Amino acid sequence: MEIRPIKTETDYEATLKEIEGLMAAAGGSPEGDRLDVLVTLVEAYERDHYPMDFPDPVEAIKFRMEQQGLTVDDLVPVIGRKNRVYEILARKRPLTLRMIEGLHETFAIPAESLLKHSTHRGSHAA
Template sequence: MDILPIKSQRDYRKVLKEIEGLMMAKRNTPEGDRLDVLVTLVEAWERKHYPMDLPDPVEAIKYHMDQNGLQPRDLIPFIGSRNRVHEVLNRRRSLTLKMIWRLHEGLGIPAESLIKMGQEQGQAA
């Protein structure tokens, strides 16, 4: 199995085309093994050249609410009073470490998404 590293956009496109041709390969066959290796190479290339930022904490919460049919009142056990929930969702109050922990443990929202600093907080003065 001769596989070369992806060094350019041209190599990347070529490997994607090859992966497309191998999509129906069965596991534990030479073609299936080749597919696994090529996919791993592409994932590494994409992580390096197309990094994805984590969502803003409030957007992560809103997305989770939307996906799970939750209302703001459903966040009270994790954030606090109804007023506090609305302050967080309207960006008038930051999440505390306790809120982050509860949202992560109780709702399964990735902690990494909840602790990301906002644009305005991350910029130097």
């Protein structure tokens, strides 16, 4: 089982292709063990070369709404009146700490996303 570090984009692409061929491997088999090691190498390479940042708070809320089929009315108990929800979604009003806590607890939106400062010019820090 010759396994080398992923150092270049070419190595990365070749490793992804090999992983694709091993996806049906049984756990605990030599192929399954190779798959585990290769996936770990790919994750390390991606963490260094393709870092993922958390979405901004409004995008995180909109994503969860779409994912769970939520409406503005579903957000009212956590954010406040309907017009306040629309202001948040339009980036005209910042989230308060109470809103962040409620969105995180009620809808399991990652707090890291909700606490991130928006890059929108008119926004305020939460």
